[in-house]
Amino acid sequence: MDLILPKVRDTLLFAGAIVEAKIAYQSLFFLTYMNLFKGEIALTNNIVWHETTIKKEERQERNGHKSAILWFTGLSGAGKSTLANALEQQLFQQGKTSYVLDGDNVRHGLNKGLGFSDEDRKENIRRIGEVAKLFVDAGTIVCTAFISPFKEDRNRVRELVEEGEFIEVYVRCSLEACEQRDPKGLYKKARSGEIPEFTGISSPYEEPNAAEIIVDSDKQTVEESVQAILDYLKDNNII
Amino acid sequence: MDLILPKVRDTLLFAGAIVEAKIAYQSLFFLTYMNLFKGEIALTNNIVWHETTIKKEERQERNGHKSAILWFTGLSGAGKSTLANALEQQLFQQGKTSYVLDGDNVRHGLNKGLGFSDEDRKENIRRIGEVAKLFVDAGTIVCTAFISPFKEDRNRVRELVEEGEFIEVYVRCSLEACEQRDPKGLYKKARSGEIPEFTGISSPYEEPNAAEIIVDSDKQTVEESVQAILDYLKDNNII
Numbered sequence: 001m002d003l004i005l006p007k008v009r010d011t012l013l014f015a016g017a018i019v020e021a022k023i024a025y026q027s028l029f030f031l032t033y034m035n036l037f038k039g040e041i042a043l044t045n046n047i048v049w050h051e052t053t054i055k056k057e058e059r060q061e062r063n064g065h066k067s068a069i070l071w072f073t074g075l076s077g078a079g080k081s082t083l084a085n086a087l088e089q090q091l092f093q094q095g096k097t098s099y100v101l102d103g104d105n106v107r108h109g110l111n112k113g114l115g116f117s118d119e120d121r122k123e124n125i126r127r128i129g130e131v132a133k134l135f136v137d138a139g140t141i142v143c144t145a146f147i148s149p150f151k152e153d154r155n156r157v158r159e160l161v162e163e164g165e166f167i168e169v170y171v172r173c174s175l176e177a178c179e180q181r182d183p184k185g186l187y188k189k190a191r192s193g194e195i196p197e198f199t200g201i202s203s204p205y206e207e208p209n210a211a212e213i214i215v216d217s218d219k220q221t222v223e224e225s226v227q228a229i230l231d232y233l234k235d236n237n238i239i
Numbered sequence: 240m241d242l243i244l245p246k247v248r249d250t251l252l253f254a255g256a257i258v259e260a261k262i263a264y265q266s267l268f269f270l271t272y273m274n275l276f277k278g279e280i281a282l283t284n285n286i287v288w289h290e291t292t293i294k295k296e297e298r299q300e301r302n303g304h305k306s307a308i309l310w311f312t313g314l315s316g317a318g319k320s321t322l323a324n325a326l327e328q329q330l331f332q333q334g335k336t337s338y339v340l341d342g343d344n345v346r347h348g349l350n351k352g353l354g355f356s357d358e359d360r361k362e363n364i365r366r367i368g369e370v371a372k373l374f375v376d377a378g379t380i381v382c383t384a385f386i387s388p389f390k391e392d393r394n395r396v397r398e399l400v401e402e403g404e405f406i407e408v409y410v411r412c413s414l415e416a417c418e419q420r421d422p423k424g425l426y427k428k429a430r431s432g433e434i435p436e437f438t439g440i441s442s443p444y445e446e447p448n449a450a451e452i453i454v455d456s457d458k459q460t461v462e463e464s465v466q467a468i469l470d471y472l473k474d475n476n477i478i
Contacts, residue, residue, distance in 0.1 A: 052324055052325065052328045053324050053327075053339070053343075054324075054327055054328065054331045054337075054339075058331070059331075062331075062334075085291055085292050085293075086291065088292075088293055089291045089293065092293050092297070092298075092301075095301075097336070099373075099376075099377040100292070100293075101373070104292075105373060105376065106373075109369040109372065109373070109399075110366060110369040110370060110373070112369075127349060127366075130348040130349040130351075131349060131370055131373065133348065134338075134340070134344060134345075134348070134349070134370065135377070137338075137344065138338040138374070138379065140377065160348075
């Protein structure tokens with residue numbers, strides 16, 4: 001008996017280990033199955049719910065074009081918002097699914113309460129990036145028009161999405177031309193010190209060093225600029 | 240002269256006032272024109288840029304349906320996300336433009352860093368509301384699936400959009416059924432005290448008192464629930 005009992009115990013332990021491994025394997029298989037195939041979930045004993053999520057690729061296929069972020073960056077007054085809206089006008093007329101995020105619909109909404117501290121500026125761009133990512137996931141070509149002066153912030157957004165989904169559009173324009181335009185009177189206020197840390201005056205603008213598209217808004221017309229962007233989108237099989 | 244000069248002065252002052260009034264009137268007209276007709280903006284002397292924004296109504300017209308927020312609310316485990324995704328599956332198959340916002344795409348993105356304090360919970364719902372509003376503006380039927388236990392937070396989102404654009408879907412399910420399902424093991428953790436302030440256990444859930452749609456997820460199948468929501472959308476000329 002002294003010899004047999006340990007043997008039985010070992011056998012039982014070994015059998016137990018096999019059962020546990022099998023359960024673990026099946027759980028793993030189940031989780032994989034859940035994630036890959038979005039199968040059935042039994043929420044109660046008598047109701048079976050199917051969990052299905054429409055994938056980005058399905059949306060893109062139905063829209064007939066890929067989705068991406070067109071990230072317009074440049075000085076205040078360079079024409080980012082105007083250009084983004086002019087582009088969207090064309091995309092809309094061509095039947096594409098598109099949207100523009102700019103100060104008009106973000107500043108007093110999602111980013112309400114954010115100020116001009118370094119922390120807040122970062123958070124401002126981060127949130128816009130995250131929302132743009134959601135629009136990309138929804139199958140939309142989303143144009144964002146914000147100064148976004150810091151490389152680091154822009155690159156962080158680039159890393160949020162897949163390769164090729166972040167298209168940086170540098171709306172280049174001399175400070176002189178922007179200040180001459182001064183469509184919102186902000187440069188005047190910045191010069192008088194009424195606005196502290198104003199990009200180009202009292203705060204730096206970091207030029208992109210590898211923007212996918214560069215537009216010279218003090219030399220090109222809007223039509224020319226929009227055409228250049230549309231050409232890029234076609235050449236890169238986005239539209 | 241003593242009589243004539245004051246008269247001339249008065250006349251000049253009067254003429255000046257007329258000119259000022261005319262300028263003010265024209266400025267007002269110009270501003271109205273700008274807002275209503277989105278006219279031309281001369282950014283530099285030689286380039287005229289057209290500012291045009293695609294309006295929500297234009298997007299809705301092209302999509303062939305209105306846009307709205309379907310705000311799914313209810314206890315953890317009630318089936319909000321499952322139901323939202325099942326509905327979207329149907330909307331997508333019917334060719335509608337739709338999207339789902341839920342924990343999967345919001346928690347670790349836009350709302351990263353937010354905790355469970357009262358302040359953070361409010362901000363969590365506020366941001367989701369603002370993003371949902373952007374999707375409505377983009378012409379999308381957007382389904383949101385978050386517990387959103389407080390009336391005040393939900394009503395604040397309702398006020399963000401136009402009348403009829405916020406459709407509250409109460410996914411009603413007894414605490415017992417939710418706790419029995421416990422798909423993420425959260426109730427277990429809440430009971431053991433591992434999760435503090437868990438809705439239904441240690442934190443209240445405020446039932447909607449005028450939800451547009453009520454679904455009893457412990458009695459109705461997903462198919463029945465989805466059909467009820469589709470019927471509502473048809474009856475109210477959303478789709």
